[in-house]
Amino acid sequence: MLADEGRDGTRGGLRERKKQATREALTLAAVRLASERGLENVRNEDIAAEAGVSPRTFSNYFSSKYEALAARNIDRARQAADTLRSRPEGEPLWDALIEATLSPLAGAERAHRAPEPDVLARLRRMSDAPALLGEALKTGLAADSELAAAIAERTGTDVDRDLYPRLAAAAVTSAVHVATDRWLRADPPVPLVPLLVQALRQLAAGLPDPSTDPGAAAP
Template sequence: MDIGEGARPGLRERKKRETRIALSWAAIRLTVERGFDNVRVEDIAAEAGVSPRTFNNYFASKGEAVAARQLERARAIADELRARPASEPLWEAITNATMARFALGQDDHRGAEDERWAEGLRLMVGEPALQGEFMKTSAAVEAEFAAVIAERTGTDADTDLYPRLVASAVGSAMRVAIQHWLRAEAPGTMADLLRDAFAQLANGLPTP
């Protein structure tokens, strides 16, 4: 009996996370296909197979739902980074953690084979109505990274400059890599771009 009672909260939290991710993906897909202004909360809920009321339990707006995927990925990378061996050099650990999570979600960037999808993503990233949500999410992402970097380096994310500086660099590298992937004519894979970005940061951004 005790085991069952202890197991239920874990299952409940997992289902809540799955619903949140499904809603975010639905918001992204519909925004890419129709344009942000042509997507309603009701459409997103229907696409995810839930009610509008359920949507409102998870997100305050459709913009927040679109941006949520970025935060979910960052949390997954942070969890992966916590699990990396303590002996692994920091930038190597950051790179390996990021690669592990992007490999699991490789369909996030399927536009490499689908120009229509990539063009829709370009429009979504440039959508003025979403910029505020993306900025809020970026701040939350950097806070996630700063916490785990502080843990690995024995620093304090609130009082020390180092973990927040590294977290900001990681977040910026990911944003730049994604933007480059979306805009370049032959950008290569997202994994290659991220490895290159992190390697340049690890080497102190040497002059090309």
């Protein structure tokens, strides 16, 4: 196998993995610096330095710090889509979707414990920045498309013709958004993962009316 071939024998596999690693390093550096310093105190150059690359390399990947931060949404959606494709064939769709949606956080210990109040306050201020909200909207649409394609493959539907894959993907994305917003504003702070599980399970159950089923809204 040539040095720059992928595992499947295609040229460029190693190059693509390196590019993805650089992209991930930049997004993680952006999140880390923004949460530590406050988004307004972080420059593109700071993110590049934190990731160990040049400002020019940063600009090859992202146009702004806001785009670098919001890029995590699409990266997680791609991972969830890949995980969904790899789930057992006979597994019920919504069980597979829950596992796939949680997969990007499998190794994130912080997501399984309540954050410190000051950390949560900084993250809340960052998430409320208008410029970041705009980028998040754009990446959210791209994330829907990634997940919808995987759902269409699993269900034998057509992502361009049938309503189901895009409806299901949009529902999952909305559940993640609602759970994350609840996590950001919880007082006292709570872990993120249990909220995601609760939201996704309610969705999988068809969002039963809690006024007629008191247990429907329970964790």
